[in-house]
Amino acid sequence: MSRSAWVCQFFFATALSLVFSLATLATTVTLGSARDATLISDSSSQLALGAAYNIYAGRVGDQGGGTLRRGLIQFNFQGIPPGSIVTSVQLKLYMSQAQSGAFAVSLKKSLLSWGEGTSFAFGGGGAPAKPGDATWINRFYPDVPWPTPGGEFSTAASASANVNGVGWYTWGSTARIVADVQEWVDSPAMNLGWGLLGNEVVLQSAKRFESREAGSNNPQLIVMFTPPPANPADINGDGVVNGIDLAIVLGAWDTSNPTADINNDGFVDGIDLAIVLAAW
Ligand SMILES: [Ca+2]
Ligand SMILES: [Ca+2]
Numbered sequence: 001m002s003r004s005a006w007v008c009q010f011f012f013a014t015a016l017s018l019v020f021s022l023a024t025l026a027t028t029v030t031l032g033s034a035r036d037a038t039l040i041s042d043s044s045s046q047l048a049l050g051a052a053y054n055i056y057a058g059r060v061g062d063q064g065g066g067t068l069r070r071g072l073i074q075f076n077f078q079g080i081p082p083g084s085i086v087t088s089v090q091l092k093l094y095m096s097q098a099q100s101g102a103f104a105v106s107l108k109k110s111l112l113s114w115g116e117g118t119s120f121a122f123g124g125g126g127a128p129a130k131p132g133d134a135t136w137i138n139r140f141y142p143d144v145p146w147p148t149p150g151g152e153f154s155t156a157a158s159a160s161a162n163v164n165g166v167g168w169y170t171w172g173s174t175a176r177i178v179a180d181v182q183e184w185v186d187s188p189a190m191n192l193g194w195g196l197l198g199n200e201v202v203l204q205s206a207k208r209f210e211s212r213e214a215g216s217n218n219p220q221l222i223v224m225f226t227p228p229p230a231n232p233a234d235i236n237g238d239g240v241v242n243g244i245d246l247a248i249v250l251g252a253w254d255t256s257n258p259t260a261d262i263n264n265d266g267f268v269d270g271i272d273l274a275i276v277l278a279a280w
């Protein structure tokens, strides 16, 4: 290869990588929760709030029997392309009612799947569970129990927030919450959502958050990610290299059509065909 050809190739490669890095700038999406629910440790342990306007975390007062509430929340990551690198994750929840003080509410990965049925009640007392609801003793009411009542969560918190008066609260971004979402983008079957666990000792520590069913102030997950570099052989940009891309090359054969000229050498020829076939 002559020196000028080498220099030419070097600059071509540099220009190409510049184009690709411009195409892979970070993207931010705001996701609404796909499902959310509350586990209630009342004496029946078969009350639920699948379709309610709120999710709860913490311990209620004496009037509620001092029972516990644990929130569950899950998001759907189909809008994030496979191969993306997740760089930042923030969960935002609106706390709309509480009886007292500041309490830590931690976000922990759920280790098992759970459901959201149609049970509905105003307030945190709950309603009789409906089929598919998560309850204190069932992942899916009426016949798929948790191994241990109260849910199955990771030991370590992915993020924690100190929740006090009415308003928006944010969990993350932390290395753990980013790792959770990265895992779920890479392996959607591993996405079992998070538990939302408050103070389970102090009476009246329970916090009420707006659920996805609330009319406003719904849960939000703000995810920043870098999409994978585009494949130049995917000429029509539909995410797959197949006969459509091949037809575009063949249809422009022996021309200088810039769309089909994948390697930008001014010709649509066997080199472009080879690039498509190699990426098939
Ligand atoms: Ca719900
Ligand atoms: Ca294509």
Ligand SMILES: [Ca+2]
Pocket (backbone or CB within 6 Å): 260, 261, 262, 263, 264, 265, 266, 267, 268, 269, 271, 272
């Ligand atoms: Ca070409």
